[in-house]
Amino acid sequence: MKKNNYLKNPYVQFILFGLVLATLPIMAQTFPFIKSGYIITIGGTLIYAIAALGLNLLLGYSGLISLGTAGFMGLAAYISAYLTVDLGWPFLASMAVAVIIPTIIGILVGLVSLKIEGMYLAIATLAVSEVIRKTFEEFDFFTNGFSGKAAKFPSFFNISLDRATTYYLIVIVMVLVMILMYNMVNGQLGRALNAMRGSEAASQAMGVNLLKYRLIAFAFATAFAALSGVLYVHFVRYSYPSIWSLKLSLDFLAMIVIGGLRSIYGTVLGAFIIFAVPDLFLKQIPYFNQLSYMFNGILIILVIMFYPNGIVYLRYDIKKWWKKIFDRKGKVNHDVG
Amino acid sequence: MMLDNEVLKIDGLSIAFGGLKAVDNLSFSIKENEIFGLIGPNGAGKTTVFNCITQFYKPNAGSLLFRDRKGEVQELTRHKVHEIIRLGLVRTFQNVELIRELSLIDNVLVGGHIDFKSTVFEQALKLPRAVKEEKALRIEAEDILRRLGIYDRKDMIAFGQPYGILKKVEFARTLMSHPKLIILDEPAAGLNDVETLQLAQMIRQIRDEFQCSILLVEHDMRLVMDVCDRICAINFGQFLAIGSAKEIQRNPAVQQAYLGNSEEEQHEKDSTVH
Numbered sequence: 001m002k003k004n005n006y007l008k009n010p011y012v013q014f015i016l017f018g019l020v021l022a023t024l025p026i027m028a029q030t031f032p033f034i035k036s037g038y039i040i041t042i043g044g045t046l047i048y049a050i051a052a053l054g055l056n057l058l059l060g061y062s063g064l065i066s067l068g069t070a071g072f073m074g075l076a077a078y079i080s081a082y083l084t085v086d087l088g089w090p091f092l093a094s095m096a097v098a099v100i101i102p103t104i105i106g107i108l109v110g111l112v113s114l115k116i117e118g119m120y121l122a123i124a125t126l127a128v129s130e131v132i133r134k135t136f137e138e139f140d141f142f143t144n145g146f147s148g149k150a151a152k153f154p155s156f157f158n159i160s161l162d163r164a165t166t167y168y169l170i171v172i173v174m175v176l177v178m179i180l181m182y183n184m185v186n187g188q189l190g191r192a193l194n195a196m197r198g199s200e201a202a203s204q205a206m207g208v209n210l211l212k213y214r215l216i217a218f219a220f221a222t223a224f225a226a227l228s229g230v231l232y233v234h235f236v237r238y239s240y241p242s243i244w245s246l247k248l249s250l251d252f253l254a255m256i257v258i259g260g261l262r263s264i265y266g267t268v269l270g271a272f273i274i275f276a277v278p279d280l281f282l283k284q285i286p287y288f289n290q291l292s293y294m295f296n297g298i299l300i301i302l303v304i305m306f307y308p309n310g311i312v313y314l315r316y317d318i319k320k321w322w323k324k325i326f327d328r329k330g331k332v333n334h335d336v337g
Numbered sequence: 338m339m340l341d342n343e344v345l346k347i348d349g350l351s352i353a354f355g356g357l358k359a360v361d362n363l364s365f366s367i368k369e370n371e372i373f374g375l376i377g378p379n380g381a382g383k384t385t386v387f388n389c390i391t392q393f394y395k396p397n398a399g400s401l402l403f404r405d406r407k408g409e410v411q412e413l414t415r416h417k418v419h420e421i422i423r424l425g426l427v428r429t430f431q432n433v434e435l436i437r438e439l440s441l442i443d444n445v446l447v448g449g450h451i452d453f454k455s456t457v458f459e460q461a462l463k464l465p466r467a468v469k470e471e472k473a474l475r476i477e478a479e480d481i482l483r484r485l486g487i488y489d490r491k492d493m494i495a496f497g498q499p500y501g502i503l504k505k506v507e508f509a510r511t512l513m514s515h516p517k518l519i520i521l522d523e524p525a526a527g528l529n530d531v532e533t534l535q536l537a538q539m540i541r542q543i544r545d546e547f548q549c550s551i552l553l554v555e556h557d558m559r560l561v562m563d564v565c566d567r568i569c570a571i572n573f574g575q576f577l578a579i580g581s582a583k584e585i586q587r588n589p590a591v592q593q594a595y596l597g598n599s600e601e602e603q604h605e606k607d608s609t610v611h
Contacts (some may be wrong), residue, residue, distance in 0.1 A: 180461045187460040187471060188446075188453045194436045195447050202434030205391060206510070207422040207451040216457055262438070 010182055017265075018175035021046065025164040040236070041279045043167045046174045047231045049271035052255045053181050053264065054224025059253075060262040061185060062217040063197030064113055065122045067249045071129025072102040072222045074136060074244030076229030078143050081151035081239060091154040091234070099226040105132075106222025110215040129249060136241035148240040151233045166235050173231060177224060178264050184220070185262070193217060251275075254296050258303045260310025269312055273299065339402050339410050342368050344518050344550045345390070345426075350399035352389055359385040360396070360574040367518065367550050369404075372540060374553045374565035376585075378594055382574035383554045387522055390552075391428050392418045406517055423451050425517035431526055433503045437496035441487065441506050442478050444495055448513030449474040474513070481509045484546065485539070501532050508543065518550045519543070525557035533557060537564045562586070570594065 006012060021042070028036045051073050058064050076098040083094035109128055113121055136143045143149055153161045154169065161169060184190060192213050195203035200210060233239050251274050259270020278295060282288045288295075307313050339346050346366040352359050360382045367373045377383050388394040390401060392413060401413040406425035413421065421427075427448075435444045452474060455467035482488045485505050495503065504524065511519050521540075525533045537560055544551055555561045561568060562582040570577040570585055572594040578585055585591055 183463050184457065184461045187467065188450060188455075189457050189460055191436075191439065191443055191447045192450055194439055195450075198436045199430075199434040201393065202430055203447075204393075204418040205422065205428050205430075206447050207419050207514070209419045 011179060014175050014178050014182070017178075018171050021171045021174075022168055025167055038280065039163060039167050041276055043170050043235055044232070045271050045276040046170050046268075047228045047235065048252070048255070048275055049268045050174055050177050050231070051225040051228035052252050052259075052267045052271055053177055054221040054228075055252050056256045056261065056263075056267045057181065057185070057193070057224075058217050058221035060256060061190060061193035061197065062214065064214065064217060065118065065253075066109075066125040066218075066221060067122050067246065067253070068106075068109065068125035068129035068132075069221075069225050069252045070244045070246070070248035071132035072106060072225040073229035073232065073248075074239065074241075075102045075105070075132050076226035077151075077233035077239045077244075078136060078149060080230045081149045081233045082142055084234075085149075085151055091156060095227075095230045098230045099223055102226040102229075103219055103223045106218045106225075107215050109222075110218030111211075113214050113218065114211055126246065126249070129244075129246070133241055133244050136239075136244065143239075143241070146241060148238050149233075151237050151239070153237065154234045163235075170231055170235060173227065174268075177227070178268075181264055185264075189213075189216065251296070254300055256310075258296075258299055258311055260312035263310055263312045266310045266312030270310070273311070339404065340366070344369050344371075344404050345552070346400075346402040347386075347390070348400045348402070350386065350389060350396050350401065352385060352394060352396045358574050360389065360571075362399070363571060363574070363576050364399075365569045365576070365579055367552055369517075369550055370544060370548065371566050372544055372551045372553065372564050374555060374561040374568040375571065376555060376558070376561055376568055377571040377577075381572045381594075383571065384522070385574070386571070387428070387520060387554050390520060391426070392416060392421050404517065406515060422514050422516075425515065426520070427511040427514050427516045427518075428520040429507050429511060429522055429524065431522045433500070433507050435495045435503055435506060435510075438494065440492050440494055441498070441502075442475070442482065442491040444506055445478040445482060445509045445513055446474060448510035449478065451514060478509070478513060481512050485509055500527060501535070504528075504536070505539070508539065512543065512547055516547075516549050518552060520552045520554065522554055523556055524553070525555060525560045533560055536560065540564050 007016075024034070024042055025036075025039055028034045028039060051069055055066060055069050058066055079101060080094045080098035083089040083097060084091060089097075105128070109125060112124055116124055137145060153163070153166050155161060185193075192203065192208045195206060195208055196210060196213055204210060255270035255274045256267055257270075258273055259268070260266020274296065278288070278292050282292070282295065303311055343366045348364050350360055350363045363382075363386065375383055375386060385394065389396045390413065395414060403411050403413050403424055403426055405411050411424055413424075413426070416424065436447070439447075453467075453470055455464070455470055458464075459467040479488065479491065482491050485508060487502055487505050487509075490498070490502065495506065498506075508519075524536055524540075528536060540551055540553070541564060543549070553561060553565060565582060567579065568582060568585045569579045570588070570591045577590045577594060578588040580588070
């Protein structure tokens, strides 16, 4: 009984979730059917999940849309690669700078959000993202242009990580981001953002400063995107301008719509569906690469039709079905008794 | 400037939209612990007055003095919309603006927004101050819900709750801010007779238990006549009369505004002449 309560603690759940994910490199060594390449796919998925969590704070809670996630993520990736490789900075310092610069730009975009909303905000953020992406192509002294920028695995205090240990780092960062996100959305900030999405007039009457909370939402969304960009470039160890395109921003949107708006596990689930599932399973099907857009599209339509709040709500239906089966069994037992 | 027992003093309030004078040189004041009604026929400018007080509109002329929670006199027009609640002035909405996805208690806690001193980082890291504040406000919110008789529903989601319950939650949310004056925007809208009676009781209960004044902007005459200590009637943005329910009912200018008798006669006379 006591053990059960302990497992219901959300923080314990987040850490357990992280521990399960952390077993992957060991599993890859033990079981031959889990290829070591899976580490890259799952690690990449978790990195994308971090950025998607930020977008979920922005879109799910405050109701502001952004199509600029990929641009900010890429900017952080290039900054971190440049600082560590070209200038020889330590990983932690370059990570700090690579998160702060995009966050400042994100806050500036947040200022614009007071004037424009909805579709127009989507277009404005898309424009910012495309401008940033264009600089990746043109400023080749900084980004190495189309040939791509190389980076190394992270290193702390003279310890250089390899692929498996970087994967552990990603898992740790993601669990931390999940916990931070959980704390934020279940406190005053979450309520203020919810109020703002529900009704601007009502939230203002309750003392919510719209400008302040929009800036906070944009700041966290871009900071999470930047953090995931840094992890990306030091895990995949390469960055090309073409990665940070509109398609990636739309994929983030698809992740949270399919996975679940305002759901932390839903966001991670969405990242798995959008990135890991095609990579691990569907690529085996011939011609699938050309059809992956279709897969996302069909999935979005199905999810919006049947689970408008995201596929994560499937668990309530599963619970219901489970209960039905269980109750029927109980009834039979009762009749027998 | 402002009498000691007054909580809100409106003096010469005017606002125009284009050429239309929505409110024209309106003055009245509300005393402490008073239930005050603002009435008028459709288009009289009630809601405009309401929006001027809560600073959703900035008036063209006139002063809006308010005695805040600390007892200091404040000019409302110098404050931004989101600062008004800090002074102790809070409003409800005609269509009950609650957050559908949140539980009732979380909705009430939105009303405690201004009482949080801890920063976003303290909240994200769950530092002691943030935890303490959240806990204290949650206890306060539970207490208010208990006093309004909806404590047993506190963890239910707002979406799908009966309208009467939602109205109570909105009241509870305003009470979280320790208001000096609550402004109710047509609270009887959408309620049946029994519910309107209960609402009248609740308004009195809130005034007595939470020691605040209440300004009622209302269409429903039964409610206004039932609960208000004093009533101000306006029409076409202009002052008509002020007084007790009986005085207002007897006032010829008010009768004319509501029933429009003599005006129609006037109109008939005019048309026969031409």
